Amino acid sequence: MVQxxxxxxxxTLKVVYYGPALSGKTTNLQLIHQFLDPQARGRLMSLDTADDRTLFFDLLPVFFKSKSGFKVKIKLYTVPGQIMHxxxxxxxxxxxxxxxFIADSQRAEAKANNDAWRSMMExxxxxGITPDSIPIAIQFNKRDLPNVRTDAEIEEIRAKSKEPVFAAVAIRGEGVLETLFALLKLSYRNLNAKYDFEGKFGISEGEFLRSVFKRMSPAVAAQLQGKLGSTREGVPTDSGSNPPAPAVGDGTALDDRTTQDIRAKTGSSGGSSS
Structure with missing residues (x-):
């Protein structure tokens, strides 16, 4: 819930990346972290197992100051996909x-996707969150692998879904920003309807979206003008290609109030890796 x-x-807003194990949730955050200007983001913090699978969560804070003087923080989280968590x-x-929701495009992972979706709804x-009351965007990741759902199948899912659906190769940065943009746009509209964001805080939808996406690193920002279109009105459009992904950086040890809550409720002391 917005704070x-x-x-x-x-x-402060909270966005969670959810999905089955190894679907690419952490990869999405790593690429967003690399795309953003260092002055507009915090550290990408992680709690991982020895085999680099997310044990608790990853956290990437994104922030900007509005024209009306409010500091806006968007905290991007992932959740571990393993059943035991x-x-x-x-x-x-x-x-x-x-x-x-990050789905794995491989046909063999269809059951894992469905199980994770049902788990998320529950x-x-x-x-205390009604699924229909919260914005959700769906990303079908790993489109570069063999034995994946066809483009036609993804299009059929998109046509039947009330949520926006995106195809992605997150490890290359393809579809990562488009997915985030769609979710943030839906989130703003939902919060504006509930709390009159624009009236009370003087933050329009266009300013909200521009303030996030103009804070890409200079090289990526320049490419985004051609790849995602102009953000002058806060509504970039996909032109069919994506900026190349920079190298993925390491995470750092996590120190956050949520960590304390998780450890208290699960009885775990946790660990960290870079």
Whole structure:
């Protein structure tokens, strides 16, 4: 749930990347971290197992200051996909303002996708969030691998889905920003309808979206003008190609209030790796 701190003129939103194990949730955050200007993002913090699979969550804070003087923070989280971490996924999902569901395009992973989707719906309900009340975007990742759903199948899913659906090769950065943009646009509209974001805080949809996407590194920002289109009105359009992905950086040890909540509720001391 969005947090408002009037004393410090600060607004904090929470976006969670959810999906089955190894679908590319952490990869999405790593690429977003690399695309963003260092002055507009915090550290990408992770708690991983020895085999580099997310144990608790990854966290990437993105921030900007609005024209009206409010500091806006968008915290991007992932959840672990392994079945044994159900309680952790539920905790991380609590208070979310938007969710990106990362599905694995491989045919062999269809059941894992369906199980993860049902788990997400149930965890939302257990957190007191009606699934229909929260913005959700869907990304079908790993489109570069063999034995994946065809483009026609993805298009059929898109036509039947009320959520926006994107194809992606996250490891190359393809589809990563398009997915994030769609989710943030939906999240803004949802929050504006609930809290009159524009009226109370003087932050329009266009300013909100531009403030995030103009803070890409100079090289990527220049490419985005051609690849995603102009953001003058806050609505970039996909022209059919994507900027090349920079090298993925390492995460750092996690130190966050949510970590304490997770450890308290799961009885784990956790660990970190880079």
């Amino acid at each position: 408002f701190n009037q004393a410090q003129r600060e607004i 159900t309680s952790t996924r539920r905790i991380v999902l609590s208070g979310a303002d938007g969710v990106v 965890n939302l309900r257990q957190n």
